[in-house]
Amino acid sequence: MRKRLRILGLAIFVAAPLLLTPLQGSGALAGLFNPETFRLANGMRVVVVPNHRIPVVTHMVWYKVGSADEPPGKSGIAHFLEHLMFKGTKKLAPGEFSRIVARNGGRENAFTSHDYTAYHQTVAVERLQMVMQMEADRMINLVLTEKVIEPERSVILEERRQRTDNNPAAILREHISAALYLNHPYRKPIIGWDHEIRELKLKDILGFYKRWYGPENAILVVAGDITADELKPLAEKTFGLIPPVFAEAGQRAARSRPSEPPQSAERRIFLRDARVRQPSWSRQFLAPSYLFGLAGGGASDQAYALQVLAEVLGGGATSPFYRSLVVERKLAVSAGASYNPDGLGPGRFVLYASPRPGVGMAALEAAMEEELGEYLEKGVSLDEVSRAKRHLRAAAVYARDSIRTGAQVLGVALATGLGVEDVETWPQRIGAVTVDEINAALRMVIAPGRSVTALLLPEKDD
Amino acid sequence: MVAFVAPLLATAFSAAAIEVARVVSPGDIEAWLVEEHTNPIITMRIAFEVGAAADPVGKEGLANMASSLLDEGAGELDSQAFQRRLEDLSITLRFDAGRDTFNGQLKTLTENKNQAFDLLGMALKKPRFDAEPVLRIRSQIMARLRRLSQDPGTVANRRLLEILFPDHPYGRPPEGTLASVGAVTAGDIKEFVDKRLAVDNLVIGVVGDITAAELAPLLDATFGGLPAAAETMQVPEVRAKAKGQTMVVDIAVPQSAIVFGHQGIKRDDPHFYAAYVMNYILGGGNQSSRLYQEVREKRGLAYSVHSLLYPLDHSALIVGGAGTANARVGETLEVLRREWRRLAEAGVSGEELTDAKTYLTGSFPLRFTSSSRIASFLVGVQLDDLGIDYLDKRNGYIEAVTLPQVNRLARWLLDAEALSVVVAGAPDGIGKTEKE
Numbered sequence: 001m002r003k004r005l006r007i008l009g010l011a012i013f014v015a016a017p018l019l020l021t022p023l024q025g026s027g028a029l030a031g032l033f034n035p036e037t038f039r040l041a042n043g044m045r046v047v048v049v050p051n052h053r054i055p056v057v058t059h060m061v062w063y064k065v066g067s068a069d070e071p072p073g074k075s076g077i078a079h080f081l082e083h084l085m086f087k088g089t090k091k092l093a094p095g096e097f098s099r100i101v102a103r104n105g106g107r108e109n110a111f112t113s114h115d116y117t118a119y120h121q122t123v124a125v126e127r128l129q130m131v132m133q134m135e136a137d138r139m140i141n142l143v144l145t146e147k148v149i150e151p152e153r154s155v156i157l158e159e160r161r162q163r164t165d166n167n168p169a170a171i172l173r174e175h176i177s178a179a180l181y182l183n184h185p186y187r188k189p190i191i192g193w194d195h196e197i198r199e200l201k202l203k204d205i206l207g208f209y210k211r212w213y214g215p216e217n218a219i220l221v222v223a224g225d226i227t228a229d230e231l232k233p234l235a236e237k238t239f240g241l242i243p244p245v246f247a248e249a250g251q252r253a254a255r256s257r258p259s260e261p262p263q264s265a266e267r268r269i270f271l272r273d274a275r276v277r278q279p280s281w282s283r284q285f286l287a288p289s290y291l292f293g294l295a296g297g298g299a300s301d302q303a304y305a306l307q308v309l310a311e312v313l314g315g316g317a318t319s320p321f322y323r324s325l326v327v328e329r330k331l332a333v334s335a336g337a338s339y340n341p342d343g344l345g346p347g348r349f350v351l352y353a354s355p356r357p358g359v360g361m362a363a364l365e366a367a368m369e370e371e372l373g374e375y376l377e378k379g380v381s382l383d384e385v386s387r388a389k390r391h392l393r394a395a396a397v398y399a400r401d402s403i404r405t406g407a408q409v410l411g412v413a414l415a416t417g418l419g420v421e422d423v424e425t426w427p428q429r430i431g432a433v434t435v436d437e438i439n440a441a442l443r444m445v446i447a448p449g450r451s452v453t454a455l456l457l458p459e460k461d462d
Numbered sequence: 463m464v465a466f467v468a469p470l471l472a473t474a475f476s477a478a479a480i481e482v483a484r485v486v487s488p489g490d491i492e493a494w495l496v497e498e499h500t501n502p503i504i505t506m507r508i509a510f511e512v513g514a515a516a517d518p519v520g521k522e523g524l525a526n527m528a529s530s531l532l533d534e535g536a537g538e539l540d541s542q543a544f545q546r547r548l549e550d551l552s553i554t555l556r557f558d559a560g561r562d563t564f565n566g567q568l569k570t571l572t573e574n575k576n577q578a579f580d581l582l583g584m585a586l587k588k589p590r591f592d593a594e595p596v597l598r599i600r601s602q603i604m605a606r607l608r609r610l611s612q613d614p615g616t617v618a619n620r621r622l623l624e625i626l627f628p629d630h631p632y633g634r635p636p637e638g639t640l641a642s643v644g645a646v647t648a649g650d651i652k653e654f655v656d657k658r659l660a661v662d663n664l665v666i667g668v669v670g671d672i673t674a675a676e677l678a679p680l681l682d683a684t685f686g687g688l689p690a691a692a693e694t695m696q697v698p699e700v701r702a703k704a705k706g707q708t709m710v711v712d713i714a715v716p717q718s719a720i721v722f723g724h725q726g727i728k729r730d731d732p733h734f735y736a737a738y739v740m741n742y743i744l745g746g747g748n749q750s751s752r753l754y755q756e757v758r759e760k761r762g763l764a765y766s767v768h769s770l771l772y773p774l775d776h777s778a779l780i781v782g783g784a785g786t787a788n789a790r791v792g793e794t795l796e797v798l799r800r801e802w803r804r805l806a807e808a809g810v811s812g813e814e815l816t817d818a819k820t821y822l823t824g825s826f827p828l829r830f831t832s833s834s835r836i837a838s839f840l841v842g843v844q845l846d847d848l849g850i851d852y853l854d855k856r857n858g859y860i861e862a863v864t865l866p867q868v869n870r871l872a873r874w875l876l877d878a879e880a881l882s883v884v885v886a887g888a889p890d891g892i893g894k895t896e897k898e
Contacts, residue, residue, distance in 0.1 A: 053500065102817065153762070323542065327598065402832035
C-alpha cells in the first residue's frame with residue numbers, strides 16, 4: 001500500500017511546530033475511551049474501543065519496535081521493513097494484500113515512528129476477520145526477495161527526497177535532532193540516512209523482522225462497531241493461532257537503547273540555503289516524556305505539568321508568545337511553544353518564531369528570550385492554568401468523535417509501555433496538576449545546557 | 463501542500479446507519495442535519511457558492527484573505543477578545559476559500575452551542591477588519607507565499623493552472639501573489655463579505671448532539687441577518703487549453719515535481735460516474751491503480767503518483783502528479799504518457815472494472831467515520847445538487863457504470879498528446895521543453 005512513513009502522534013508537531021494548533025498541541029488526546037482489553041494465549045494484547053456510529057471498524061496492529069531500535073549503521077530498517085510488509089507472504093503474492101483489502105472496500109496504510117510501527121485497515125465490520133487473517137499471516141510468513149527490494153529502495157529514496165532533501169526546513173530538522181540527542185538514537189531520522197538506506201541488505205531486514213515481529217511484541221487495537229465479546233473469537237482464530245515466536249527461539253523482544261549522558265553545552269546551528277525565503281528560529285530543550293524523567297524528576301509527573309505549560313504558552317492566538325511578538329510588537333508572523341509527552345525516550349520542549357520582513361533574527365531571538373524570561377521569573381498564573389486545563393479537557397471530549405482517534409491514542413500508549421489506565425485517567429491527571437508543579441517543570445526544562453538553537457536562513461541576509 | 467483540493471468525488475452507501483434530515487427554520491434557512499447524541503459535540507460546516515474565482519484582477523487572494531480575517535474580531539470584540547472567547551469555550555471556528563466556494567466550520571461542545579452559533583453569526587455579520595489584524599494576516603499570508611515559492615509541488619501546480627486557464631480566473635492563484643495580496647485593502651474585504659456572503663448562496667450541514675427543533679432557531683439567529691441575495695459571480699465557462707506543452711520551472715532541488723493535466727469532466731455531466739470509475743483505475747485510487755503499479759511498484763520511480771478528477775463550477779480538469787529524482791524525470795514522463803495512451807486506446811478490463819466498483823461502493827461508509835467528514839459530505843452534496851437521497855442512491859450510480867461506457871469515455875477524454883506538463887525542479891533528460 002502507500003507504506004507511508006508517518007511520524008505520527010506528536011512527533012510530527014515537535015518536528016514541525018509551525019503546524020501546531022491548540023487542540024493538536026494538547027498532546028495525547030486521551031479521554032475516556034472506555035476500551036475493553038484481553039490477552040491471547042500467545043501473549044498478544046488486544047484492545048477494543050467501541051464506537052457504534054457506523055458499521056465500520058479500524059483494525060490496527062502495533063509492533064513495539066521503531067527506528068530507535070535499529071542496529072548502528074543500519075538506519076532506515078524499521079521503515080524499509082514497513083514498506084516490504086506489503087510484498088507478499090507464503091500465501092500472498094507481492095501486492096496481493098493491498099488488492100484484497102481494496103476489493104473489499106477497505107482502506108489501509110502503515111506508519112513508522114522512533115518507538116513503534118503500525119499497520120492498519122479500515123473496513124466494514126463484516127470484513128474484519130478477513131483483514132485479521134491477512135495481518136496475522138504477514139506477522140510471521142513474510143517472504144522477501146532481492147527482486148522486490150530494489151524498486152522499493154528507490155521508492156524510499158524518493159520518499160526521502162520528497163520529505164527531506166527537497167525542503168531546507170526538513171534538512172535543518174534532521175540536524176537539530178542530531179545535535180539535541182548526543183547519544184540517544186532519536187538523533188537518527190526515522191526514514192534513515194540516505195547513504196545507509198542504500199546499503200541495507202535483505203538479510204539485515206529479514207533479521208530485524210525475525211527479531212521484532214511476533215505476537216508477544218504486538219498489540220491489536222480494533223475501534224468501531226464491535227465489542228470485546230465479538231472480537232475475541234475472531235482474534236483467537238487468527239492471531240491466536242500464531243505460536244509465541246520469541247519463546248520458541250529462546251529470545252525476548254526487549255528493547256535496549258543507548259541512553260543520553262548529562263548535557264551541559266548550549267548548541268547553536270544554522271542552515272543557509274538559497275531556497276529559504278522565510279527564515280525561522282527555534283530553541284529546543286531536552287525534556288521528559290511520560291516514560292522518561294529528567295534531572296531526577298518522576299517521568300510522568302513532569303510530563304503532565306509540561307503538557308499544561310505547553311497549552312498555556314502554546315500556539316493559540318491568545319497565547320503569550322503570539323500575543324506579544326506577533327500581535328503587539330509586530331516582530332513575527334508566528335511564535336509559540338510545543339511539547340510532545342509521548343515517546344519512550346527523552347522528548348523536547350520547543351519554542352519557535354518566524355520574523356516579519358525587516359526584523360533581524362537577533363531581535364526576534366531577544367524578544368522570545370525576554371518573553372520567556374518573564375515567565376521564568378513570575379511563573380504561570382492560576383487563571384492561565386485553569387483555562388489551559390479546561391481546553392485540554394474539552395480536547396479529550398472531542399477525541400471521542402472519530403473512530404480512528406481512540407485507536408491511535410491507545411496504540412501509541414501501549415506500544416510505548418503505558419497502560420490503558422494511563423490513557424483513561426489522563427483528564428484527571430491533567431486536572432490534578434498544580435501551578436507550583438508547572439512552574440517547577442518550566443524552570444527545570446528551560447536549561448540552556450540542554451538546548452539547541454536553530455536558525456533557518458536565506459543565502460544572504462536582506 | 464496539495465494544490466488540488468479533492469472536490470466532492472462523493473460516495474454514498476446503503477446507509478441505514480446515517481439518516482439525513484432537512485431542517486428549515488421559521489426564517490426559511492435550510493440545513494441538513496445528522497443527529498448523533500453519543501458525544502456532547504456539535505459540528506457544522508457551511509459553504510457559500512463564491513470563491514477565489516471572483517477575486518478582481520490585481521487583487522487575487524481577496525477571498526482567501528477574507529476567510530483568514532473573519533475570525534479576527536467582530537461586534538464589540540476585537541481580535542484578541544474574539545479569539546479568547548473561542549478558546550475559553552473550546553470552540554473551533556475557521557474559514558477558508560477555494561476557487562468556487564467560501565467555507566466555514568464550527569465545532570462546539572453542546573453546552574456552549576448558543577455562544578458558538580452566536581460567535582459564528584457575529585463573524586459573518588459584524589466582522590471588524592481592524593487595521594492590526596489586517597496587517598498581521600496579510601504578513602502571515604505573504605510569509606506563506608514566500609515559503610511556498612520554493613516548494614516544487616506548489617510551484618508546479620500554480621504554473622499548470624496558469625497554462626490551462628490563461629486569461630481566466632481559474633488560472634490565477636487563489637492565495638494570490640505577494641503583489642496582489644499587498645493590494646487588497648480592508649475596504650475590499652468588507653465589500654466582499656457584504657456582497658458575496660448571502661442566504662441564497664449558502665449551504666449548511668450539521669452533525670451531532672442537537673435536534674431539528676433546537677437547530678432551527680439557531681439557524682435564524684445565526685444566518686438570518688445576512689443579505690437575502692448575493693451579488694452574482696461573473697465567471698465564464700471555459701475549456702482547458704492543454705496543447706501538449708512541457709514546461710520546466712527551475713528550482714534547485716534533488717527531486718522534481720511533475721504535474722500534468724487536460725480538460726476533464728464536470729460533476730453534472732451524465733458521464734461523470736464512468737469517469738470517476740475510470741480515474742480510480744488510472745491513478746485515483748490506491749496501490750492498485752495503473753499509475754501506482756507502473757510508476758512506483760514496478761520501477762520505483764516515485765513515492766507518490768496519482769491522477770485526480772478536478773471538476774469546477776465552470777470547467778473541469780483531469781490532472782495528476784508525481785515526484786521523482788531529477789535524472790529520472792524523462793523516464794517517468796514516458797511511463798505516464800504511455801499509461802494515458804494505453805487506457806485511451808485499449809480501455810480497462812472487466813476485472814479492473816469489477817474491482818473498481820467493489821472498492822468504490824464498499825469503501826463508501828468509510829467517508830463517515832467522524833462528524834467533520836459527515837458534515838463535509840452534507841455540504842458537498844448540496845453544493846453539487848445531488849439530492850437528499852444521494853446517500854442511498856450513490857452506490858447505484860457506481861454499479862450502473864458499464865465496461866463500454868468506461869472505455870468510450872476513456873477514448874473520448876484521455877489525450878496523451880494534449881497533456882500539458884509542468885516540471886518544477888532541476889530535471890535532465892526530458893528533451894524538448896519550454897523553459898520559463
